[in-house]
Amino acid sequence: MSNLLEVKNLDVKFDTDEGRITAVENISFTLQQGKVLGIVGESGSGKSVTAKSIMQLNPGNTFYNNDAQIILENENTLNFVSKEDLRKIRGGKVSMIFQEPMASFAPAIKIGKQMIEQLLIHRDINKEDAKKISINMLKRVGIADAEKRFNQYAFELSGGMRQRAMIAMALSTMPKLLLADEPTTALDVTIQAQVIDLIKDIIREYQMGVIFITHDLGVIAQVADEVAVMYLGRIVEKGPVNEILKNPKHPYTKGLLEALPDINNLDEPLKPIPGNIPSPLDRPTGCVFRTRCPHHNPEGKDGKIEMKLIEVEPGHWVDQCGIQCGQNG
């Protein structure tokens, strides 16, 4: 199957008062139609920045490297400048759902009005049809009383319903690619499970590609086909979800998995990954993870090793620094 999305050598840097900081560095991955790529990592690891790059939604002080490519259906979206082209990646071929459904609906505009507005931009239809499509979509995502909800404001809906409404809005333009930025983080566990089921149903039904961003490995296990683990803007490990979760090679991935509470032994203290994410202004040279590597030797060679993904099993790629770090101990 051909690739829906191909990201090659992406660097993202922000110009700030303190200097130019690196948010994402040398990222490459591919996504096929109908597949879900999970991106995992702590806050500040560059997950959202990567997703926003696809829609060119990063702020004005953002710089992409010249040889970076984000190829969506054979077009490099990083070269898009015209309104028409940008609309393709903003709500046309690509839609995004956010962590805070309350915050992503404009509070003083009716849900239906926002849905119609979007449809009229992307599809050549009249208001009546847009309304029909919107209401059907609301029904499709499991909202009872869709006609009533259509005329309500986001603050009048419950958290789970808002998330459903946002998914409905994101899907109404029939995007090829859905970017889900921590869509279940703000929900309680039962609602979270419902929303995940809904997203899985929809992926199957519409055969779209999905990038699912989360810091929750449990969620990744449920939805993703492939996983990319990010740390300080680098992908440190990627591969099929079962392989990564069962056979993690990078100490960071191992750390994330060990940090999960063990349901069979709840008295055992949690095992956080030692250390903190360094400030982006104070980015380690060479291997970015070395300051938190359990066996790292600050005076040693690990500052000079280049980061590079190595295929350890078919489809399972690990950063070579990570392998070294794991071997030292």
Next chain:
Amino acid sequence: MINFIQFTFTRAFLAFITLLLVCFIVFSLMELVPGTCAERYLAFKNTQGSSITVEDIRAEEKRLGLDKPFLYRYGKWVSNIIFKGDFGDSCILRMNINELLSGRFLLSLAIAITALLFSYIIAIPVGIISATTRYKSIDTTLKFISYLGIALPNFLVALCIMLFMTVYFGDTMTGLFSKDYETAPWSYNKFMDFLSRAWLPIFVLGWNATAFALQTVRALMLDENDKLYVMAAKARGITGMSLLWRYPAKHSLGPVINSIGFDLNRIFSALPIVALILILTEAGALLIEALARSNDQQLAGAIIFLLTATIVFVNFVTDVILAIIDPRIRKGVMGGG
């Protein structure tokens, strides 16, 4: 709808209570000033050459009802204002305050409201432009001008313009009317004459108010612009003017409306001093006259009452407008529908 009527009545009632409380404070302050109306009037007469005795004062106090207890007089003062619209007589001038004030207060109100309108007409679009061009030279220039507006006191601006006018046009442009029309009855010509003069106090007051309103609008816009829903709208392909007006601008409108009462308050506070410098024959100047020079409690009280009542009324109106335009408040007060 029932809920909305209930909301409006509650707000009106609360506004009324606020007004009564303010009246009480004003009246108490008038009381705290040493000397009574009677003493002051007779002292004033004394300076004119007639000699007075303690008996004269007591008799005058009795005539004015000043021998009655404080609360009784407060009640009478308030009820006369509210039920009869009668502010009583001025202490010193011995004239009915209603007659003394009516035209002048309307002039003050006209000047203040016009200044307020102008400031918002300018501040809203300019504030939005400033916010959307953040960190660019337009924004920096606008920010500089508005800081100037906040930093420069009104009276200094007024003095500078007066100086400029005198040097280049030989007329200070003070007063609200030129000599020919000062005492003439209202006519089209008098109105035009008024306009040709009134722009100066309106400009001086409005300049400062615009600077404040500009900062408010800019800050609110920046605040809204950074919110996720604006990015979410952008991610849906919404661009240009609809991304600006329908999203952040629409949502900043509520707090901007909220700040109108506050701004009116500030204009009223600045008005007396500006009026004094520009020799305006309106209520603000009279307030200074009554408070600082003649110590005319009745007159000062009446003016403060009118100013406060205006602000309370404007706040009430903005509350109701907000409840109508903002669905979050509307749904809260009207329930469901």
